[in-house]
Amino acid sequence: MTKLTWKRFVYPAVAALTLIAAGLTAVRAHARDYDVGSIHITQPWARATPKAASTGAAYLTVANSGTAVDRLSCVASDVSATCQIHSMSMDDGVMKMRPVEGGLEIPPGETITLKPSGLHLMLVDLKHALEPGKTLEATLRFEKAGTVKVDFPIAAIGASAPGAAAAPGGGTMMMNRGGMMQMNKQ
Numbered sequence: 001m002t003k004l005t006w007k008r009f010v011y012p013a014v015a016a017l018t019l020i021a022a023g024l025t026a027v028r029a030h031a032r033d034y035d036v037g038s039i040h041i042t043q044p045w046a047r048a049t050p051k052a053a054s055t056g057a058a059y060l061t062v063a064n065s066g067t068a069v070d071r072l073s074c075v076a077s078d079v080s081a082t083c084q085i086h087s088m089s090m091d092d093g094v095m096k097m098r099p100v101e102g103g104l105e106i107p108p109g110e111t112i113t114l115k116p117s118g119l120h121l122m123l124v125d126l127k128h129a130l131e132p133g134k135t136l137e138a139t140l141r142f143e144k145a146g147t148v149k150v151d152f153p154i155a156a157i158g159a160s161a162p163g164a165a166a167a168p169g170g171g172t173m174m175m176n177r178g179g180m181m182q183m184n185k186q
Contacts, residue, residue, distance in 0.1 A: 031153050031162060037145025038066030039106070045162035046123075046152040047116070048132040056080065056130045058121040058138060058152045059162075062104075063111040071103035071143040074121050079136045081125035088117055097122075103143065116160055130154050 034041040039062060046058035056079070064070055074083035085100040104119065106112055114120050121138060123130075130136060134154050141147045155162055 032151070034148050034150055036142060036148040037070075038108075039064055039070060039142050039145040039148075041140075041148070041150060043162055044150050044152045045159075046121075046130055046136055046154045047159055048154050048157045049126065049130045050157065051129045053129060054124070054126055056123040056126055057116070058123060058136065059114045059116065060121075060150065060152070061111060061113045062106055064106040064108050066144070067108050068144060069108060070106045070145055072106055073103040073141045073143075075139040075141045075147065077121075077123050077136060077138040079127055079130060080123035081127070082123075083138055084122045084124065085114075085119065086122040087119050103141075106142075132156050 031042075031044055034044075042061045042063070044058065044060040046056060049056045058077075062072060072085060074085055077083040085104045086097050087100055088095060088097045090096070099122075100119070104112065112119065123136075123138075132154055135151045136154060137149055137151055139147060139149050153162065
């Protein structure tokens with residue numbers, strides 16, 4: 001009886017853990033690094049969106065190994081009408097999101113990480129929902145290093161990092177046309 005019970009409960013648990021582990025590494029497995037001039041881009045990823053969303057967000061890490069400041073701008077995306085770099089901050093308990101005018105400065109010898117609740121690529125006027133497991137393409141321009149097309153694997157709605165599960169509560173933050181943030185429960 002012990003063997004039957006062990007097989008009955010352990011094998012399904014191992015199978016479930018294996019599937020979970022495969023799912024958590026799926027986004028990382030598809031992400032790749034990019035180099036343009038003295039700029040090195042790692043961990044590009046985006047969050048999935050609900051079907052009715054008009055905006056989405058993408059993230060990456062940018063390192064400047066050069067000797068001069070460079071500036072990052074998002075030129076275009078295959079999934080949106082406009083692609084911008086945005087910053088997010090809290091001011092008296094209110095979350096504020098603003099475009100980074102003139103591009104994001106990447107100082108020499110430094111690494112900047114665009115991540116949820118901070119700097120990010122804002123994809124405005126989405127052509128369709130961003131679906132987990134798919135990829136979007138954005139063209140990034142660096143003032144000195146040049147232009148590069150980057151593929152962003154799409155993670156779950158509310159994911160906090162590439163390969164991570166959705167945030168607890170299942171909600172997503174979205175910006176409406178008036179610039180106000182709203183929390184949508186799934």
